[in-house]
Each structure stands twice: as structure tokens, then as C-alpha cells.
Amino acid sequence: MAELTDGTAELRVLVTTALGALPLENAIVSVSTVPDESGMRTLLHSVTTDSGGMTPVMVLDTPPRSNSLNPDSGPPFAVYTVEIFRRGLHAADRAAHRDVLRRADHAARGAYTARGKPELCADRPDRHRCAAGTRSRVAGESVKGGIALPEPYVSIPETITVHLGAPSSNAQNITVPFADYIKNVAACEIYSTWPRATLEANILAIMSFTLNRVYTEWYRNKGHDFTITSSTAYDHKFIPGKTTYNSINTIVDEIFADYLSRPNVRQPILTQYCDGKKVSCPEWMTQWGSKYLGDQGYAPIEILRYYYGESMYINTAEHISGIPSSWPGYDLTIGSRGDKVRQIQQQLNRIAKDYPSLPTIAVDGVYGESTANAVRKFQNIFGLPQTGIVDYPTWYKISEIYVGVSRIAELN
Numbered sequence: 001m002a003e004l005t006d007g008t009a010e011l012r013v014l015v016t017t018a019l020g021a022l023p024l025e026n027a028i029v030s031v032s033t034v035p036d037e038s039g040m041r042t043l044l045h046s047v048t049t050d051s052g053g054m055t056p057v058m059v060l061d062t063p064p065r066s067n068s069l070n071p072d073s074g075p076p077f078a079v080y081t082v083e084i085f086r087r088g089l090h091a092a093d094r095a096a097h098r099d100v101l102r103r104a105d106h107a108a109r110g111a112y113t114a115r116g117k118p119e120l121c122a123d124r125p126d127r128h129r130c131a132a133g134t135r136s137r138v139a140g141e142s143v144k145g146g147i148a149l150p151e152p153y154v155s156i157p158e159t160i161t162v163h164l165g166a167p168s169s170n171a172q173n174i175t176v177p178f179a180d181y182i183k184n185v186a187a188c189e190i191y192s193t194w195p196r197a198t199l200e201a202n203i204l205a206i207m208s209f210t211l212n213r214v215y216t217e218w219y220r221n222k223g224h225d226f227t228i229t230s231s232t233a234y235d236h237k238f239i240p241g242k243t244t245y246n247s248i249n250t251i252v253d254e255i256f257a258d259y260l261s262r263p264n265v266r267q268p269i270l271t272q273y274c275d276g277k278k279v280s281c282p283e284w285m286t287q288w289g290s291k292y293l294g295d296q297g298y299a300p301i302e303i304l305r306y307y308y309g310e311s312m313y314i315n316t317a318e319h320i321s322g323i324p325s326s327w328p329g330y331d332l333t334i335g336s337r338g339d340k341v342r343q344i345q346q347q348l349n350r351i352a353k354d355y356p357s358l359p360t361i362a363v364d365g366v367y368g369e370s371t372a373n374a375v376r377k378f379q380n381i382f383g384l385p386q387t388g389i390v391d392y393p394t395w396y397k398i399s400e401i402y403v404g405v406s407r408i409a410e411l412n
Contacts, residue, residue, distance in 0.1 A: 006065045013055045021404025023053025027086040034079050051356040052381045068191040071277045156257050158322035162238050163226040173226050179256045183244040188237040192245035198294030201303040208260035211268035253393035261315040323399045332390035336367035347402040348374050354405045
């Protein structure tokens with residue numbers, strides 16, 4: 001969802017199945033008001049998805065932007081009912097898609113116990129993020145389940161299994177892609193209208209907290225079959241199907257492999273926080289406090305260090321599960337050549353079999369106009385900036401969708 005004007009917003013719905021791998025064409029998406037006291041609703045939009053599973057843009061009314069910038073203002077968001085209907089999704093299809101979920105969850109669990117030698121970021125006055133060739137090792141060991149481990153590295157899981165309730169409750173488990181989980185939580189916890197530095201600081205805290213749960217296998221070590229819960233008494237707020245927002249989605253796509261660390265601590269930091277208005281937490285970051293620091297021009301790392309201390313660093317995971325090949329470290333654009341271009345061309349052509357609106361292109365290792373146009377169309381389908389350039393977010397989104405559609409093909 002993206003803000004159109006102060007008081008209106010654009011909504012597009014992407015309807016997929018199998019962890020987002022397959023689009024659902026001809027799904028009917030209706031948007032209506034929430035029921036009034038008599039149970040009546042007003043239908044506002046009824047649209048049909050295209051071959052890529054995407055609806056046309058729908059314009060909706062929203063409260064003034066200013067309501068999300070002050071905790072004492074009126075309601076900061078509007079609530080609508082979105083319903084999706086699709087004929088012809090057979091039981092066999094649903095069974096196959098559940099199998100994909102199980103495989104993905106198994107792959108994610110396998111990533112938890114990976115071993116290697118991590119390198120943590122050195123603090124740099126000009127940048128507070130690792131870049132190629134600028135890492136420095138920080139000595140120390142980590143603790144997993146109370147046991148010291150020999151230099152494990154942090155791996156970004158392919159999926160997260162969320163328990164929709166308190167740990168001991170008899171609630172449903174749901175498995176979602178890691179980046180989608182972070183986008184959902186951020187959309188639940190903070191307002192998309194806040195300064196970018198504030199959004200980035202809070203997203204880093206959410207990701208680091210989540211990766212700490214993954215790394216330590218916190219709940220699995222207690223006999224549970226999930227990664228994290230949706231209970232704010234223990235973890236983050238998570239609402240299945242929650243609308244996410246362009247400003248948040250863009251940041252997550254750019255930094256989803258980052259987390260927070262300290263010298264002599266290998267594992268991602270359990271960065272706890274609260275809203276700072278309804279709940280007070282003197283030793284943690286407060287969300288509204290971080291918003292005010294962002295208003296004053298603080299950088300993300302400065303916001304984080306304000307609350308968590310000067311020893312906090314932004315680090316980058318050395319492994320991303322479920323990805324055929326890591327980003328090459330540079331953008332692919334018109335004029336690029338070589339195996340990385342050929343790989344992207346092959347993956348786009350495979351994705352095009354399930355997303356017919358994507359054009360097929362020559363697999364020649366040359367990044368020309370046809371490749372740029374195919375990349376631009378892919379970016380349009382999956383809500384990325386339509387640059388025609390394979391940057392970091394685009395590389396990993398292409399890899400994610402390629403792996404998903406390939407798994408479905410194997411099942412068939």
C-alpha cells in the first residue's frame with residue numbers, strides 16, 4: 001500500500017499461493033467497509049487479478065497523515081475488509097502447496113545449526129554498515145541454549161514459523177518467508193509515515209530480535225515446533241494477511257540480511273523495545289522516542305546507540321538460506337556481461353512459465369534492453385522500484401521466486 005495524497009492511498013493486492021511462488025489469476029478481490037452496527041457493509045471495489053496475480057490499483061480514503069505523527073492525535077489508519085475468492089484451487093493443489101511449506105520449514109531449520117567463521121563489522125565514522133573489504137574480526141564466543149559453541153555464523157532463514165498466540169496456547173502455526181514476516185511485524189509495530197531513519201532503526205531491531213530467536217532456537221529448545229510467537233508479551237505483533245506499506249517494504253528488501261551485534265557476542269542481539277507511551281521501558285528503545293530522534297536527523301545507528309549503547313554495530317549475515325547464488329556485490333545493468341547475467345536470464349525465463357506477463361529473453365550473458373525490460377516487469381509485479389537494474393533487493397527477490405516455482409515444478 002502506498003500513500004497517494006494526504007487523505008487517500010493506493011492499494012494493490014498480489015494474490016499468490018505456495019509461499020508466494022505461484023500467482024493466482026482471475027481471483028476476485030473485493031474491498032468493502034467494515035460492518036456497521038447492523039452488520040451491513042458498503043462495497044467499494046471489486047476487481048480481478050491478472051496473469052501475475054495482481055489487481056489494478058484501488059484508491060481508498062485514509063485519515064490525515066498527521067494522525068500517525070503524534071500519539072495524541074486521532075485514529076492513524078483506516079480499516080477495510082478485503083475478501084478474495086478464486087475458483088478451481090483443487091485439493092491436490094493445496095496438498096502440494098502444504099508440502100512446499102513443509103520443505104521450506106525443514107530447510108530453514110537446517111540453517112540454524114550452520115557452522116563457520118563470522119566476521120563482524122568494524123565501526124567506521126563514515127558508514128555504520130559492513131561493505132565488501134571493510135570487515136574486521138571481533139573475538140569472542142556465542143551461547144546457544146546455555147552452551148558455548150565454536151564460532152557459528154548467522155544465517156538468514158528462508159522461512160519463519162509463527163505460533164499465533166502465547167507459547168503454551170493451543171494456537172495455529174503459520175510458516176511465512178522471512179522477509180514477509182519482518183514486513184508484517186514492522187507494519188504492525190510502527191507507522192510507515194515516520195522518518196526513514198526511524199523505520200530503518202526499528203526494522204533492524206525487529207530483525208535482530210527475530211534472528212536471535214532463530215539462532216538460539218529459543219522455542220525449539222523448549223520442545224515447541226515453531227520459531228517465534230505473535231504474542232507481544234514474548235515476541236512481536238504479527239497478524240496473518242496484514243497490509244504492508246511501500247516505505248517499509250523497500251527498507252526490508254534493502255537490509256533484510258542485516259542484524260545488530262556487539263563485540264565478543266556472536267549471536268544477533270535480542271533488541272527489545274516498547275512504544276514509550278502506553279508502556280515504559282527505560283533500558284530499551286521506545287518507538288515514539290525513535291520517531292522524535294528521526295525527526296531531529298539522527299541516523300539509524302545513532303538512534304540504536306542512543307538506546308542500546310555505543311557498542312552496538314550493524315552486521316550482515318554471511319549466508320542466506322534457499323538462495324542458489326549470492327548477490328555478486330555490484331548491480332547488473334545495461335552493458336553488464338558474464339555468468340551472473342546469464343544466471344538472472346535463466347531464472348527470469350523459468351519464472352515466466354508461471355508468470356506469463358513476464359517476457360522470455362535470450363540467455364546470452366549480455367545485459368541488454370530486453371533483459372532490462374524483463375527485470376522492470378518483474379519489479380512491477382513484486383512491488384520493487386522499476387529501475388530495470390538488478391540491485392541487491394531485486395537479485396534476492398528473483399532468487400526467492402525462482403526457487404519457489406522450481407519446487408512446485410518438482411512436485412508435479
